[in-house]
Amino acid sequence: ETIRFQEGKLINLNFHFERFFYGLDILQFVLPDFFSPSFIVEKIGELLKKNKNGKYAKIRLMAFRDEGPIFGSAHTSLSYIIETESLDAPKVLIGDGLVIDVFPEARKSCDRFSNIKSNNYLPSVMAGLYAQKHQLDDAVLLNTEGRVSETAIANLFIITGTIISTPALSEGCVAGTMRRWMLEKFSLKKYAIIEKNMAVEDIMNADEVFLTNAIQQIRWVKSFRGKHFGNKNAISVYNHISENIL
Numbered sequence: 001e002t003i004r005f006q007e008g009k010l011i012n013l014n015f016h017f018e019r020f021f022y023g024l025d026i027l028q029f030v031l032p033d034f035f036s037p038s039f040i041v042e043k044i045g046e047l048l049k050k051n052k053n054g055k056y057a058k059i060r061l062m063a064f065r066d067e068g069p070i071f072g073s074a075h076t077s078l079s080y081i082i083e084t085e086s087l088d089a090p091k092v093l094i095g096d097g098l099v100i101d102v103f104p105e106a107r108k109s110c111d112r113f114s115n116i117k118s119n120n121y122l123p124s125v126m127a128g129l130y131a132q133k134h135q136l137d138d139a140v141l142l143n144t145e146g147r148v149s150e151t152a153i154a155n156l157f158i159i160t161g162t163i164i165s166t167p168a169l170s171e172g173c174v175a176g177t178m179r180r181w182m183l184e185k186f187s188l189k190k191y192a193i194i195e196k197n198m199a200v201e202d203i204m205n206a207d208e209v210f211l212t213n214a215i216q217q218i219r220w221v222k223s224f225r226g227k228h229f230g231n232k233n234a235i236s237v238y239n240h241i242s243e244n245i246l
Contacts, residue, residue, distance in 0.1 A: 001117065002214050005048060005057040006090075009246055010041070012214065015177040016061075023116035024063060029078045040082070044189070047084045056087040058215050064119070090242070095223070095225070097222025097231065098137035098211065100151065102200060103127035108141045108149045110172040117174050127152035138211065140224075143172040148198040154211035154219070155179040158203055159191075159233045178212035180218040181245070188240050191233075210234045217241055 004011040017037045024031060033092065044059055051057075060083040106123040123141055131139040131152060140156065143149040144220055150156055156173045157166045158199040166182070167173050203209060208229050209221035218241055220234040 001059075003044075003059040003060040003061065004087075004215050004217070005044075005053070005059055005084075007055055007246065010044065010059070011245060012181055013041075013179050016214070019117065019177065020061065020063075020165040021174055023115050023118065025076070026116055027066070027118070029063065031078055035078065035080070039229045043082055044084070047082055051084050051086075051105075053084050053086045056089060057165035058085045058087055059083070060085075060189065062119070068150040090217075097220050097224045097229070099135075100131075100138045100140060100211075100221055101134070101225055102138055103139035103141055103152070105130065106141070107144045107146075110143050110145070110149075112144075112168060114172040115169050115175040121172075124152045140200075142200075146170075146199075147171055148203065150176075151211055154213040154216075156198075156203075157182065157210050157212065158198070159210075160202075160206050160217060161206040162191050163191045164191050164237075165196050165198065167198045171197060176212060177214050178217055181241075182212060184238075185241065187242065187244075188236060190236075208233050209236065217245070 001016045003013065003016050009190050040061065062081045066077045066079055098108060106126060108123055125139055127139040128144065131137065138151040138153060140151050141149045148156060148167050149171050150167065155166060155173055155176040157164055166179060169175055183195070186193055204227055205225050208231060209224060211219050211221065218234070218238050220231040221229055223229070
């Protein structure tokens with residue numbers, strides 16, 4: 001999990017813990033009795049203080065298997081690492097916007113492991129390297145059906161009229177915590193939010209595009225495959241998040 005700390009609060013913490021412990025269950029970890037949400041929060045607090053991280057920080061919580069043979073009992077037991085890193089104050093949405101394109105070299109699978117946030121994210125790593133090599137800010141990952149799944153480091157949303165759409169979890173995307181916040185907590189009455197199967201053409205035909213993740217929350221996309229987008233609606237979304245996320 002990558003969790004944002006902002007002004008004394010761990011943002012979307014319940015969503016993070018639900019995804020984290022669900023992932024541990026899916027991956028068949030055996031958890032020690034002490035390893036609870038309250039224990040993790042306590043350790044995060046101690047580390048934030050020790051590292052003098054200030055008002056804004058990024059927390060990385062990682063669980064991994066103990067050493068041992070794949071069929072041994074140690075291979076189901078858990079070790080963990082918590083890291084904290086200071087962040088700058090949030091940037092306003094207004095700016096140059098992101099330039100993105102499709103990553104053509106791999107497709108993301110659609111199975112029960114696709115939605116958890118795990119260390120097995122090679123397609124995302126390679127998509128990030130592809131974006132860097134081609135002077136892009138991010139790259140769109142397609143699934144094995146050739147439809148839009150997510151980007152290297154974010155969930156993708158498009159705005160068409162008053163409809164905000166994002167790929168369904170069945171399309172292989174990570175179940176992002178900001179994605180979930182948008183689907184469950186976003187309440188600007190002008191808009192309806194839906195999950196759907198999304199083609200590349202849907203992005204091209206959209207009015208606006210934005211990306212979400214836990215640390216950067218929302219970033220607007222200026223250009224996709226040469227098509228340029230505005231940000232009027234994305235600004236409204238950004239302002240609503242800023243006013244309601246804490």
